Each structure stands twice: as C-alpha cells, then as structure tokens.
Amino acid sequence: MDRIPQPRTSVRWLLFGLAFVITSGFRFLTLGDGFPNDHFVYITGGWQMLFGEWPTRDWVDPGLPLMFAASALAQAIFGKVLFAEAVLVSGAFGLGAALTAAAVLELTGSLWIAILAAVLEVAVFPRTYGYPKVLVYAAAFLCFARYINRPSTGRVIAMAVSVVVAFLFRHDHGLFLGVGGALTIALAPSSGGLRTRVRSLGLFVGVGLLLVLPYLVYVEANGGLLSYVRTGMDFSRREAARQWHVWPAVVGDVDPLASALVYELYAVPLLALAVLVVCRRDPRIGIFTAQVIPVAAVALMVNYYFIRDPLVTRLPDAIVPALMLGAWLILRTASTQRLRPVAIPVAALSVVLFSASVGAAGDIVGNLERADLIHEWDHIPRLLRERTQSLHERFSERQIPTRATAGLLPFFSYVDRCTTPDQRLLVGGYLVELPFFAQRRFAAGQPYFGGSFGGEELQRQALRRLREQVVPFAVIPSDYVGNIESNFHDVGQYLQSRYTTLTNLHITNELDLKILVDTSLTPTGRDPETGWPCFRAY
Numbered sequence: 001m002d003r004i005p006q007p008r009t010s011v012r013w014l015l016f017g018l019a020f021v022i023t024s025g026f027r028f029l030t031l032g033d034g035f036p037n038d039h040f041v042y043i044t045g046g047w048q049m050l051f052g053e054w055p056t057r058d059w060v061d062p063g064l065p066l067m068f069a070a071s072a073l074a075q076a077i078f079g080k081v082l083f084a085e086a087v088l089v090s091g092a093f094g095l096g097a098a099l100t101a102a103a104v105l106e107l108t109g110s111l112w113i114a115i116l117a118a119v120l121e122v123a124v125f126p127r128t129y130g131y132p133k134v135l136v137y138a139a140a141f142l143c144f145a146r147y148i149n150r151p152s153t154g155r156v157i158a159m160a161v162s163v164v165v166a167f168l169f170r171h172d173h174g175l176f177l178g179v180g181g182a183l184t185i186a187l188a189p190s191s192g193g194l195r196t197r198v199r200s201l202g203l204f205v206g207v208g209l210l211l212v213l214p215y216l217v218y219v220e221a222n223g224g225l226l227s228y229v230r231t232g233m234d235f236s237r238r239e240a241a242r243q244w245h246v247w248p249a250v251v252g253d254v255d256p257l258a259s260a261l262v263y264e265l266y267a268v269p270l271l272a273l274a275v276l277v278v279c280r281r282d283p284r285i286g287i288f289t290a291q292v293i294p295v296a297a298v299a300l301m302v303n304y305y306f307i308r309d310p311l312v313t314r315l316p317d318a319i320v321p322a323l324m325l326g327a328w329l330i331l332r333t334a335s336t337q338r339l340r341p342v343a344i345p346v347a348a349l350s351v352v353l354f355s356a357s358v359g360a361a362g363d364i365v366g367n368l369e370r371a372d373l374i375h376e377w378d379h380i381p382r383l384l385r386e387r388t389q390s391l392h393e394r395f396s397e398r399q400i401p402t403r404a405t406a407g408l409l410p411f412f413s414y415v416d417r418c419t420t421p422d423q424r425l426l427v428g429g430y431l432v433e434l435p436f437f438a439q440r441r442f443a444a445g446q447p448y449f450g451g452s453f454g455g456e457e458l459q460r461q462a463l464r465r466l467r468e469q470v471v472p473f474a475v476i477p478s479d480y481v482g483n484i485e486s487n488f489h490d491v492g493q494y495l496q497s498r499y500t501t502l503t504n505l506h507i508t509n510e511l512d513l514k515i516l517v518d519t520s521l522t523p524t525g526r527d528p529e530t531g532w533p534c535f536r537a538y
Contacts, residue, residue, distance in 0.1 A: 032390065037402050039085070107327055121134060123359055260357050419440065428448075428484055503532075
C-alpha cells in the first residue's frame with residue numbers, strides 16, 4: 001500500500017511547533033478572567049492528592065483519575081497556585097492543536113488542510129476542563145491514521161496506549177476510542193489477511209487490558225470495582241437527567257450559526273459515510289473504509305454523549321472527530337475529476353458555513369477581547385507577564401470564579417488565622433473552588449455535597465469519614481439545603497446534631513451562605529478580628 005505523500009520533515013515540525021506555541025499562548029492569555037468554577041473540581045482534586053489522599057481510596061472519583069493526577073502533578077511542579085493549572089491547560093490545548101494538525105496531515109498529506117483544522121479547533125474554544133476532549137482524541141486519531149498508512153506491531157501498541165490514556169482521563173473517552181481503534185484494525189488493509197487482523201486485534205486488546213490492569217487492581221483494593229462502577233453510573237445518570245442531548249431550533253434562534261453547528265457535527269460523519277458508498281468501486285476503497293468508518297463511529301458516539309445543554313459549554317467538545325472527517329471530505333473533493341466544477345464550490349461553501357458556525361459557537365471575537373489581543377496585540381510579552389502575576393496571586397480579583405467565593409474572602413483569612421492545615425472544610429453545595437481558596441482539604445471524601453454524589457453506600461462512607469476527621473466548618477449554600485436533606489439525610493442529621501450557625505453571608509437575592517461551626521471542638525481562643533472561635537494556638 002502506498003503511503004500518503006507528506007511535506008518535508010522540517011516543514012511538518014515547523015507547523016507542529018507553531019501550532020503548539022500559538023495555541024498555548026492564546027489559551028494562556030484568555031485566562032485573564034480565570035477558570036470557570038466547574039474546572040475547580042479538578043484543581044481541588046489535585047490539591048487533595050498533594051496531601052497524600054487518592055481518588056477512590058480516600059474520596060469519591062466518578063471516573064476521571066488522570067484529570068486529578070494531571071492537576072496534582074502541575075501543582076507539584078509549579079506550586080499550589082492557579083498558574084500551575086494554567087500551564088497544564090494551555091500546554092494541553094497547544095499539544096492538542098499540534099496533534100490535530102499531525103493527524104490531519106497523516107490522513108491527507110495536505111499542509112493547508114492541516115492548518116485549517118488546527119485553526120478551527122482553536123476557534124471553537126472548548127472550556128478549560130475540556131482539554132482532554134481535544135488532546136486524547138487528536139492523539140488517538142493520529143495513531144489510527146499512522147496504523148492505516150503502515151500497519152505494524154509498534155503502531156498497534158501505540159493505539160492501545162492512546163486508548164488507555166483516554167480511559168484514565170475519563171472512562172467514556174476510552175470506550176469510544178477503543179471502539180474506533182478496534183474498527184481501524186479490523187478494516188485496515190493488511191497483507192497478512194484475516195489472520196493478521198485477528199492477531200493485531202488481540203494485541204490491541206491485550207496491551208490495553210495489561211496497561212489498565214494496575215488501575216483496576218487499585219480500584220478493587222479500595223472499595224471494589226462493583227461499587228466504583230455503580231458510583232460512575234449514578235454520576236452519569238444524574239448528569240444525564242440534568243443535562244441531556246438537545247436539538248436546538250436554528251430558524252429564529254438567538255444564535256443560529258452556533259445552533260446550526262449541532263446539525264453540522266452530525267452531517268459531517270453521515271456525509272463521509274455517504275461518500276464512502278459512492279466511492280465503493282474505487283480501487284482505494286479499502287483504505288477509505290478504514291479511514292472513515294472508525295472515526296465516523298467515534299464522531300456519532302461523541303456527538304450523542306457530549307452535545308448537551310447548555311450548548312455554549314458543551315458544543316465545542318465534539319470538534320475533533322468532525323475535523324478529521326471534514327479533512328477527508330475536502331481531500332476527496334479536491335481529488336474529484338468528473339464532478340469538480342460542482343463539488344469544489346459546494347465544498348468551499350460548506351467550509352465557510354462550518355467555519356462561521358465554529359466562530360459563533362466559540363465566540364472567537366469575545367475570546368480575542370478576553371486575551372486583550374484586539375487592542376494590545378503588540379504588547380504580548382507584557383500581557384503574558386500580567387497573566388503570570390495574576391495567576392500566582394491567591395486572591396486576584398479577576399481569578400475569583402464566583403460571587404460566592406468573593407464574599408467568602410474574609411472567611412478564608414479567618415480560616416488561615418484560626419485553623420491548622422490538617423483541619424478540613426465541608427462544602428455543602430456546588431462551590432468546588434472553596435477548598436482550594438481556603439487552602440484546606442475537603443471533608444468526608446466528598447469534593448462537594450451535590451446531587452451527583454448521592455446514594456446510600458456513598459452516604460454511609462461519607463458519614464464514617466466525617467466522624468474520623470476534624471472539620472471545624474461547613475459552608476452550606478441556600479440553594480443546596482434541600483439537596484442535603486433529601487440526598488444526604490444522614491449527613492444532614494449529623495450536621496444538625498453537632499454544628500451550629502457561625503454566620504450567614506448574603507451574596508445575592510437568590511443566594512445566601514450559611515457557615516456552620518462544630519460545637520464539639522474546644523476553642524483555643526477567640527479571633528481578635530471577628531470574635532469567632534479559634535482552633536489553633538497563636
């Protein structure tokens with residue numbers, strides 16, 4: 001099988017290097033307004049790991065171990081500041097753009113199509129916590145394309161490694177890409193025929209299981225696989241009930257281009273499959289089949305499970321499979337002889353429409369403004385220094401993710417003065433950033449007591465841990481009081497029997513924060529600024 005011609009090695013590496021540097025720098029600059037509070041699930045989990053507490057063993061993990069471990073590693077290297085996560089996220093998006101360009105280049109051999117794919121991926125602007133949905137899919141698709149171009153044992157192993165890494169970032173990533181990898185091996189042309197394919201497929205599955213086995217043993221030793229699976233399924237079920245797949249109206253919609261992207265993301269894999277049928281008599285149909293069907297299968301699964309309400313945060317997550325298939329469609333259009341006068345204008349119009357939808361969904365103008373690149377593009381070194389300084393500050397005004405956190409700044413200072421680092425904070429609602437800003441570990445093995453972490457088994461486990469820990473304070477948002485009473489009845493009863501109100505903070509007309517204090521603890525004194533009890537020696 002002839003390998004797809006590629007640009008010179010120096011040109012390829014220049015492209016990959018530029019994609020990494022430009023994307024990383026752009027994403028770093030956009031962090032002037034900080035991380036969304038959803039991202040603090042992983043930052044706080046990484047913070048917890050730095051104290052020797054591991055997901056599943058010591059606290060609830062719904063199936064994202066490498067997300068927490070990556071954040072912990074970044075904080076261990078760069079310090080327990082937001083700068084560490086900024087380096088991780090910016091670098092991951094930069095690497096994702098470089099890998100996407102490499103995957104498209106491997107698939108098409110076209111430098112310009114690879115550049116277009118990387119630009120669209122950056123423009124759609126996934127949320128900061130969505131970096132694995134770019135990184136692991138781009139890496140896996142690169143491995144798929146390389147295997148198709150030249151099957152080998154080493155490339156089967158590389159595919160298995162990419163799938164396992166995806167699985168450890170989030171288990172459904174591994175499932176989707178595992179299906180895609182198996183289809184790639186089954187469909188890729190092979191000189192050895194069926195026997196070689198079966199052997200390669202066995203190697204792919206065997207290496208994958210071997211690599212993931214230590215993690216499965218770890219889970220079994222720390223609560224059991226069955227309990228772990230139930231927790232993950234409960235988390236997914238509750239998330240799905242709260243945010244499920246949407247089919248937005250396009251005509252009359254507030255942002256019709258962004259809404260149209262939902263249908264375009266489905267149209268791309270379906271169109272690629274249709275073109276595959278049209279090309280069934282082409283002598284290269286074997287290669288085409290291996291290039292299209294695995295990625296189309298992944299695209300359809302990703303679309304169904306990732307595109308949820310609200311679209312503004314979820315829509316960009318499904319971009320990478322669409323870019324791969326779109327690149328293949330552009331190449332096929334450019335290679336068409338008989339229908340070129342019609343096919344090329346239609347393809348060009350489709351690319352323009354897709355690009356416009358990507359720009360609308362990603363709010364590229366708004367993000368350029370956020371990065372200060374529209375008015376101060378010639379002062380990038382100064383902007384980078386300002387972002388770095390802001391991300392190193394514990395309470396930088398622009399890095400505070402919510403009004404609730406901002407309202408708790410005096411409380412954090414009180415916690416610094418009046419508690420010890422080994423004492424914990426119970427978070428009674430979806431304020432996942434509080435342990436990080438308070439610089440205290442979360443209590444009861446629960447990053448927060450929200451609807452996604454309920455269930456009798458987890459409740460008993462949380463109560464047992466809570467009784468063993470020193471937890472001077474609990475912060476309960478008013479909009480989560482009912483959730484604790486209904487989903488965590490035993491924990492709620494424990495708080496009522498042992499804690500009393502220290503203060504109430506009014507945040508907005510819709511939100512108050514009740515701060516509770518453990519009455520069973522003997523104060524060592526009184527805080528001179530607030531008069532509240534202290535639980536540490538001066």
